[in-house]
Amino acid sequence: MTAPPAAEAVKAQDGPLNLGAKVGVDDDTTPGLLASVQALSYTQPVKNIEAPTDSQGGDIWAAADVKVCNAGTADFSVSQFPWHLTYADGTNIEVTGSSGGDMPKPEFPMDRTVNPGNCARGKIAYPVPSSKRPEHLVYEPEGTEPIEWAIPKA
Template structure:
């Protein structure tokens, strides 16, 4: 459990799955978004106690062994995998949860080492190890 001090809320956050490659449309050319296949991280954030706070895709990133970080594109809708995690601030009231998939254009020939959650309100980022396959 973590705490958003400035909004006086406690919450749980969990990564449910990492998938690569994801079936469906392929990202536009690699030079545009930096990846040649889509990957998704399925996450769930719950407000367990306190005031309403907002969640979005933007505090989430993928960290690679070589120090590379891949951030979200902000793309949503269309043929991207469902259910989607909100791309803009979604209010999470006490007792409520938000769950969905976050898409990333990634290089198909390597996998990230970690999934990182680093909202500004947290002093330390949270991270999860990505399994080898």
């Protein structure tokens, strides 16, 4: 999915979006594919959750609350994997694929079809270092331009 010209202009003019801002995205190669994408909030640290394992990285969990709605006429699938965090030093933190257990609820789906008129919303957990905070939450489905939301300082 690529952002229509209006959404691209907002990003280019204003830099990263504020949390809560909604962006329209479409795909010129798939008729009827139109969505809105929104990053609603970011929490660091997430309380009442076991620390990430060494293999996951980070020493605490953070969570982003995100929403993707189908405003078109074609079904599409959503996943946590297009979402990642970026830091001032160039570090990127991807989702681990961990779900269930004590992960923040409700969880954003890992692989779900969104029918026209419906939305998928939930939290995505990231194993992050407690010593620093990310600058951006980025939505970047394969083959598209990234959409960035600024993460406020703690």
